[in-house]
Amino acid sequence: MGPAIYAIPLCGGTTAPRQLLSFEERRKLSHIALIRRFEAGAFLFRETEQATEIFNIVAGVVKTTTTLADGRQSTVAFFFNHDLLGMFEAGYYSQTAEALTSVTTYSFPIDSLVPLLRKDPDLQFHFFSKVLDELRVAQRQALVLGRFGAAQRIALFLDLLDRHPEMHRSGGPSISIPMDRSDIADYVGLTVESVSRTLQRLHRAGIIYLDGRHAFEIRDRVALDRLIGGTVAADDQTLFPAL
Amino acid sequence: MGPAIYAIPLCGGTTAPRQLLSFEERRKLSHIALIRRFEAGAFLFRETEQATEIFNIVAGVVKTTTTLADGRQSTVAFFFNHDLLGMFEAGYYSQTAEALTSVTTYSFPIDSLVPLLRKDPDLQFHFFSKVLDELRVAQRQALVLGRFGAAQRIALFLDLLDRHPEMHRSGGPSISIPMDRSDIADYVGLTVESVSRTLQRLHRAGIIYLDGRHAFEIRDRVALDRLIGGTVAADDQTLFPAL
DNA sequence: CGGAATCTTGATACTGGTCAACTAGAGTGG
DNA sequence: CCACTCTAGTTGACCAGTATCAAGATTCCG
The missing domain is CATH 1.10.10.10 (Winged helix-like DNA-binding domain superfamily/Winged helix DNA-binding domain)
Known part of the structure; x- marks a missing residue:
């Protein structure tokens, strides 16, 4: 069926999350995507590794963690079906991603994805919307943890x-x-x-x-x-x- | 001088925040931007209002808050020079923004900005990078508050x-x-x-x-x-x- | 079935919240 | 210019909620 991104749309009237990608966009993404599977406990990527791909989950659950200065691990987020993960900073992953169950993903090589996004503003806009969605989730999480x-x-x-x-x-x-x-x-x-x-x-x-x-x-x-x-x-x- | 966005670049080798916009991009944005000033205590926008503009801070400090179910106000973030605020969801602001000092901003009407971003993938990519930056800040905040x-x-x-x-x-x-x-x-x-x-x-x-x-x-x-x-x-x- | 994680439960300590009093500054008007 | 007032901030005493430490109970897996 192809990659899928669920999020609350930026402009559409709905507050409910929905599939953001058009049929055509999903086809385009399929074109550069690889299917990858991970066993429970496997790592999709580790922090400080050079970022090479972005994942779109098709089945299974992933957690991302960061290591604190004192060595403790802290879970940052959980990722489910139709989520995107592998966002990076300055070319390197800033978190570690571990499969909690067996996981199936589409994998977009960054070298193919970034040019695609730079060429296709509408597709980029959908990735953009998904990140905004994650931002709101993170802000809500901060609020919850604080109060x-x-x-x-x-x-x-x-x-x-x-x-x-x-x-x-x-x-x-x-x-x-x-x-x-x-x-x-x-x-x-x-x-x-x-x-x-x-x-x-x-x-x-x-x-x-x-x-x-x-x-x-x-x-x-x-x-x-x-x-x-x-x-x-x-x-x-x-x-x-x-x- | 024109609008400016500071963030850690996605791909560049640097971990230090830097100005993301090119001279040309700043000129384009100036073209659709209004300068707006707010007194300390004034609201840039309120939650549940229809989103009409996105702000780029030139001087001053802004806080954003959300109202909890029990009526308490909770501060979500502070915004400083070269930050972007006014990100919205389903067409409505999801937070309230209040000037803490007197504040000067560029204001981008959404009706002009969204088409511009959809037309100019590189510019959009810079907005995208800024939001990713905010996402990391929010995740770090959640981590700090939790532990x-x-x-x-x-x-x-x-x-x-x-x-x-x-x-x-x-x-x-x-x-x-x-x-x-x-x-x-x-x-x-x-x-x-x-x-x-x-x-x-x-x-x-x-x-x-x-x-x-x-x-x-x-x-x-x-x-x-x-x-x-x-x-x-x-x-x-x-x-x-x-x- | 046995061993090792994982999970639950209990006792105690400590951090930060709550409530209340007090202090310091900023603004106001005589 | 100086009291007066009002708000913001500080300080103290006490309490509630969660962490910590220490057993025990379960479940998982060989």
């Missing part, structure tokens, strides 16, 4: 998974969690222990149902949304009778 | 000001702080009280010198860098004898 408590952070994270149709297991209510607790912890800025505690608390409160380590269901959408809205104080006894 | 303590956050914020030459008062070591404590607090994800306490602590530790409310000097660059590096534990007695 929200553990329950809200976890709720937002679960909502992120819920929003991705490919995380829903075959029609049922079960949503898969492709990453392990420490990935989640790195992403939401908590410790593994706090992630675990918070998940269990939401589980015991009946808001979610934890189905093993790598799946969950949303049992009380309203309560979850209230948490995400940021309206609920931590001492809300209705939500956290077990506190 | 660092108060001292590190404040140190990073002071470093941000230091990096902007126009914040340095006439050659001297004094750096101006154009925003008030609550803006800082909103930005770094702390309360006003914690910002105050942390600034005073850095002051008493001799790392910075607070010169009134709206200026400071860096007295111990090495210690500040160590904080920023994230290497220093909060209990480091060399840095915080007063703890």
